[in-house]
Amino acid sequence: MSPVIEEHTEARLITEATDTFAVPVDLRYDATSDPRTVHVAFPGGTDWAFGRDLLEGGMRSPAGRGPIRIWPCGRAQLVVEKHSADGVEVVQFDNASMNRFLHRIHDESGPEAVRTVTTRT
Template sequence: MSVVEQYARAHIVKDTDVTVLEERGAVPVVLRYDPDIDPRAIRVGLPGPHEWTFSRSLLEQGLRAPAGNGEVRVWPCGRVQAVVEFHSSQGVEVVQFDSKALLRFLRRTYIAAAQPVAH
C-alpha cells in the first residue's frame, strides 16, 4: 500500500492568540496517511513540531456534521470550510481548512488503501 501525503493551506489560531482566524495568513499543513502504520488513522502536521494522529473516519464524519473523539473535534463551517480542533495540555489549536482539500485527501487515502499489497 502506498503512503499519501498532501499539503494544504489552513488558518490556525491557538487559545493564546487574540487574532481572529480571518485576519491571519494561511500556513502550510501536511496531511499524511500511511496504511502500513495504521490503515484507519491519518496524521495532520502543523507548523513546528506539532503532529496529530486521529481516525480517518472522524475526519470523514466531521465534514458532514460535528464529530469528536478525545482530543480532536471536527465540524463543517459553512459550505466550503471545515474546522479541526486539537486539545492538549498546552492548550487548544483551531485549524480551518477548505473542505475540498480534506475531501481530496480522503479520496486519495481510500484509493491507497484499496491498492493490493505487492509481494
C-alpha cells in the same frame, strides 16, 4: 498501490484575536503503519494524529468528544479543534483539500481498510 498518501495544503490558525494565520501543512496517511489514522504535520515538527473515521464523519457533521473535534463550517470549510493540557488550538481547512485527500485514500486503500467485519456462524 502506494501505502503512503500525502497532500500538501494550507491551513488557517484561528486565534483569540480576529486575525487568522495561514500555514503550510502536510496531510499524511500511511496504510502500512496504521490504516485507521491520519496525520496533520505543521511547520516545526508538530504532528496531530487522529482517526480517519473521525475526519470522514466531521466532514458531514460535528464529530469527536475527546481531544480532537471536527466539524464543517459552511459549505467550503472544515474546522479541527485540539484540546490538550496546553490549551485549545483551532485550525480551519478548505473542504476541497480534505476531500481530495480522503478521495486519494479511498482510491488507494478503499474504505475496507478501516472496517472490521464480523461474521456469525
